Amino acid sequence: MSFDLRGRQLDPQILQLNIQAPVSSVLLVSECLSQGEMRVSCSSNGGDSPQYSWTLDGHTLTDAQLLSGNKDSNNIILRQDVSGQLVCSVSNHVSRVSKEETISTCGFIFIDCISNGTHISQWVSKANNTLCTESTTAPTMITVTEADHSLLICGLRTAVVILILIGIAVYFVWKKKKYEKAEGSAAPEEMDYENSVMMVEMRSSASEL
CATH class of the missing domain: 2.60.40.10 (Immunoglobulins)
Structure with missing residues (x-):
């Protein structure tokens, strides 16, 4: 038994000892x-x-x-x-x-495709996989669609570039013809002037005779 400073008896206390063996x-x-x-x-x-x-x-x-x-x-x-x-x-x-x-x-792959009209979505052994051998799976269809879309865009861009080049070529041809036409219309005027001078000279010679 134990007592406090005033001589009163204290309640007994129970201590619990827990012993554990370590993990080895x-x-x-x-x-x-x-x-x-x-x-x-x-x-x-x-x-x-x-x-x-x-x-x-x-x-x-x-x-x-x-x-x-x-x-x-x-x-x-x-x-x-x-x-x-x-x-x-x-x-x-x-x-x-x-x-x-x-x-x-463990060498398994997840497949999600349509084989012989049946939708298959499961994990299968990669080494022994005999399913989803057809080219009808959803990822393949998506890839083909994206490829077609890319080819269409490239074709449109190529057509635009060709049209621009044709337009430039037509413009230069038209400009060249216009320039040649302008030169052709100026040449007769010059010849008429020369013919007039020659006629004046011929008349002068005749009068002198």
């Missing part, structure tokens, strides 16, 4: 699933009350990268297009240990 090591295991997802498991060797956290390329995993599970559990499933430097950290009140692994996609 972490094991990271990944495997590809049937649809290209990746299951990753993180397990710790020893350690009491472990807590898990995940990062990818230095950033906390987001819900958009997870197909199932959460970033605080030791088992997660990543989406088909997720890759990079994955780190699992295990910690408790007395220790913290991390394990990292470089993960890549």
